[in-house]
Amino acid sequence: MFGRIFHLLVKEFLQMKRDKSARFRLLVPPVIQMLLFGYAATFEVFNVSTAILDLDRSQESRALTDAFVHSSRFRIAVPAASERDVRDAVERSDVQVGIVIPAGFAELLKKGRTSPVQALVDGTNSNTALIALGYVGQIAGSFGQDYARNLAERTGRALGRPMVSVGLEERYWYNPNLNSRWFFVPGVIGTLALITIVNLTAFAIVREREVGTLEQILVTPLRPVEFIIGKTLPFFLIGLLEVSIVAGFGMAWFHVPFRGNPLVLLLGTCLFLLAALAIGLLISTVCTTQQQAFSSNFFVLNPMFILSGFSFPIPSMPQALQWLTYADPLRYYLVIIRATFLKGVGLDALWPQMLALAAIALGLLTVAVLRFRKSLD
Amino acid sequence: MTAAPDAPIVVAGLVKRFGSFAALDGVSFAVARGEIMGFLGPNGAGKSTLIRILCGLLHPSAGHARVAGIDVAADPEAVRRRIGYMSQKFSLYDDLSVAENLRFFGGIYGVSRDDMAARLRYAIDMAGLSGREESLVATLAGGWKQRLALGAAILHRPPVLFLDEPTSGVDPESRRRFWDLIHTLAADGVSVLVSTHYMDEAEYCHRIALISGGRLIALGTPREIKRQARDAGARAAEPTMEDSFVSLVGKATAAQRAERP
Ligand SMILES: Nc1ncnc2c1ncn2[C@@H]1O[C@H](COP(=O)(O)OP(=O)(O)OP(=O)(O)O)[C@@H](O)[C@H]1O
Ligand SMILES: [Mg+2]
Numbered sequence: 236m237f238g239r240i241f242h243l244l245v246k247e248f249l250q251m252k253r254d255k256s257a258r259f260r261l262l263v264p265p266v267i268q269m270l271l272f273g274y275a276a277t278f279e280v281f282n283v284s285t286a287i288l289d290l291d292r293s294q295e296s297r298a299l300t301d302a303f304v305h306s307s308r309f310r311i312a313v314p315a316a317s318e319r320d321v322r323d324a325v326e327r328s329d330v331q332v333g334i335v336i337p338a339g340f341a342e343l344l345k346k347g348r349t350s351p352v353q354a355l356v357d358g359t360n361s362n363t364a365l366i367a368l369g370y371v372g373q374i375a376g377s378f379g380q381d382y383a384r385n386l387a388e389r390t391g392r393a394l395g396r397p398m399v400s401v402g403l404e405e406r407y408w409y410n411p412n413l414n415s416r417w418f419f420v421p422g423v424i425g426t427l428a429l430i431t432i433v434n435l436t437a438f439a440i441v442r443e444r445e446v447g448t449l450e451q452i453l454v455t456p457l458r459p460v461e462f463i464i465g466k467t468l469p470f471f472l473i474g475l476l477e478v479s480i481v482a483g484f485g486m487a488w489f490h491v492p493f494r495g496n497p498l499v500l501l502l503g504t505c506l507f508l509l510a511a512l513a514i515g516l517l518i519s520t521v522c523t524t525q526q527q528a529f530s531s532n533f534f535v536l537n538p539m540f541i542l543s544g545f546s547f548p549i550p551s552m553p554q555a556l557q558w559l560t561y562a563d564p565l566r567y568y569l570v571i572i573r574a575t576f577l578k579g580v581g582l583d584a585l586w587p588q589m590l591a592l593a594a595i596a597l598g599l600l601t602v603a604v605l606r607f608r609k610s611l612d
Numbered sequence: 613m614t615a616a617p618d619a620p621i622v623v624a625g626l627v628k629r630f631g632s633f634a635a636l637d638g639v640s641f642a643v644a645r646g647e648i649m650g651f652l653g654p655n656g657a658g659k660s661t662l663i664r665i666l667c668g669l670l671h672p673s674a675g676h677a678r679v680a681g682i683d684v685a686a687d688p689e690a691v692r693r694r695i696g697y698m699s700q701k702f703s704l705y706d707d708l709s710v711a712e713n714l715r716f717f718g719g720i721y722g723v724s725r726d727d728m729a730a731r732l733r734y735a736i737d738m739a740g741l742s743g744r745e746e747s748l749v750a751t752l753a754g755g756w757k758q759r760l761a762l763g764a765a766i767l768h769r770p771p772v773l774f775l776d777e778p779t780s781g782v783d784p785e786s787r788r789r790f791w792d793l794i795h796t797l798a799a800d801g802v803s804v805l806v807s808t809h810y811m812d813e814a815e816y817c818h819r820i821a822l823i824s825g826g827r828l829i830a831l832g833t834p835r836e837i838k839r840q841a842r843d844a845g846a847r848a849a850e851p852t853m854e855d856s857f858v859s860l861v862g863k864a865t866a867a868q869r870a871e872r873p
Binding site: 454 | 667668669689692693695697699701702703704705706707708712715716717719720721722764
């Protein structure tokens with residue numbers, strides 16, 4: 236068995252060595268994508284789960300609260316009675332943003348002074364935080380401007396410049412400069428690995444089917460499972476290499492820190508790559524031509540990307556779609572890769588994601604192998 | 613040369629259905645050791661289907677097939693170790709060299725490291741590929757590719773060989789050379805089952821099985837086939853193989869139509 240797999244591996248690497256353009260295809264597009272995402276991407280979010288605490292209980296503070304709620308950017312997810320509540324909710328990731336309007340808020344405004352509002356944000360977890368913070372600033376800013384104009388009209392004179400300033404609670408920042416690139420780079424790594432591996436696997440197997448070499452191989456004593464192992468193992472290694480290269484590039488170019496344990500990331504990456512291989516294999520069982528594989532890949536990879544939470548925050552999705560995201564391996568891998576890069580968390584926090592990935596990979600591989608064997612008939 | 617029940621290839625009442633369509637409809641025959649059996653029949657007659665069942669690539673719907681003494685439906689894996697197969701379309705790796713292709717197939721057939729060099733030599737000499745060992749397959753002309761495919765199919769010295777239209781699209785000189793190889797192998801005791809659309813090739817076979825609409829409509833030496841055609845009222849008094857083919861297939865098709873309107 237190992238002898239046969241070994242010969243298949245030798246053949247695969249010979250073919251890869253001969254395919255000069257493959258090296259280019261594997262390296263250049265990921266790096267370009269990373270640069271594009273790193274420099275160009277910003278996103279809009281809606282319905283960011285939020286906790287608001289109004290300690291002032293004035294007409295002004297209620298008006299500001301309404302301004303947040305009616306913006307459709309924020310959704311009040313947790314009723315907060317104390318600052319402790321808000322803090323806990325952010326810490327437990329029940330909400331992504333906590334807003335505290337301190338007592339004396341209206342008093343300061345009336346005097347034409349700058350009045351602070353506190354924002355607590357989980358800065359690691361998602362890009363949402365960064366964007367949401369922008370909205371807090373915008374909404375508070377325009378509230379302040381309207382108030383100043385009103386005040387001037389009512390009193391007939393300008394009493395200085397009343398403003399609402401948003402102060403940040405720094406304790407919760409894992410990404411203190413709110414650097415969106417730090418957020419994107421890990422995401423790009425995961426997304427690119429998925430695309431590369433699914434494509435490589437699906438195309439390689441469909442090509443053998445289309446050209447007829449698969450049939451030739453199947454009349455040898457090589458078993459289907461051996462074929463699958465020999466065929467996918469090289470892509471698994473390529474996946475690991477690609478993740479390392481793209482991650483290294485992101486760290487060198489964008490100075491993304493790596494705070495976690497590389498072994499934890501390696502484990503997550505291995506599980507994720509297994510799931511990706513299985514998806515490629517599954518696609519290859521329903522396609523007989525490379526043309527079909529091309530469109531199938533597109534239809535499979537696109538939803539996985541959209542549902543992963545990479546660009547569209549999962550909490551902003553309709554409930555049905557939110558359920559669907561649980562089946563998306565990229566969703567879990569993005570959490571793992573961001574957490575290991577930015578938070579430095581270990582297995583004690585990431586085991587649910589690891590378990591989910593392992594279950595998805597195992598399930599998909601089983602179905603893929605069974606389907607592959609059936610598709611030969 | 614008639615085949616005994618323990619012959620290398622024994623087929624009995626073989627049926628293959630794709631949905632409600634019967635691609636093979638009860639075919640029986642046997643091929644003896646060292647015999648070259650030719651498969652002749654119009655497009656879609658079921659030749660490839662039959663060969664693929666005998667290689668264990670397809671499951672028969674009914675009937676039995678034994679190859680090298682093994683039931684193909686029961687133990688296809690054991691069958692595969694004892695057969696060589698050339699599929700209807702060329703299917704080796706274009707981006708590998710002649711030697712790399714052979715080494716790969718030798719490897720997955722389980723040829724040991726010690727035997728490998730000798731087997732490669734055997735296949736390369738047999739297929740007349742000496743001097744081209746390092747050529748990329750993509751650069752080989754059609755006849756060379758065909759012989760390479762044969763070489764890859766006999767690396768593990770199988771006692772039974774299935775060749776599905778091995779010479780299609782190859783020039784006459786290369787075809788002649790290919791058939792010399794087949795005869796050499798048969799003389800060594802290899803049983804060969806070969807399908808073809810070339811009438812001159814049919815003449816090189818020890819026996820011919822004429823297949824049409826999934827059924828065996830005639831079986832015998834080339835001379836016997838021609839006699840059957842004459843008895844059945846072929847137009848020519850001394851029918852060629854082509855005359856015999858046309859007349860026998862025509863008659864069978866008419867009969868099958870009458871049976872299944
Ligand atoms: N996988 C399949 N599914 C459905 N029908 C099939 C399948 N494989 C073959 N057939 C049908 O079975 C019939 C016999 O096909 P087969 O390939 O065995 O013919 P053939 O004699 O080899 O023809 P040719 O000379 O063109 O190679 C054809 O009508 C074909 O369309
Ligand atoms: Mg055919």
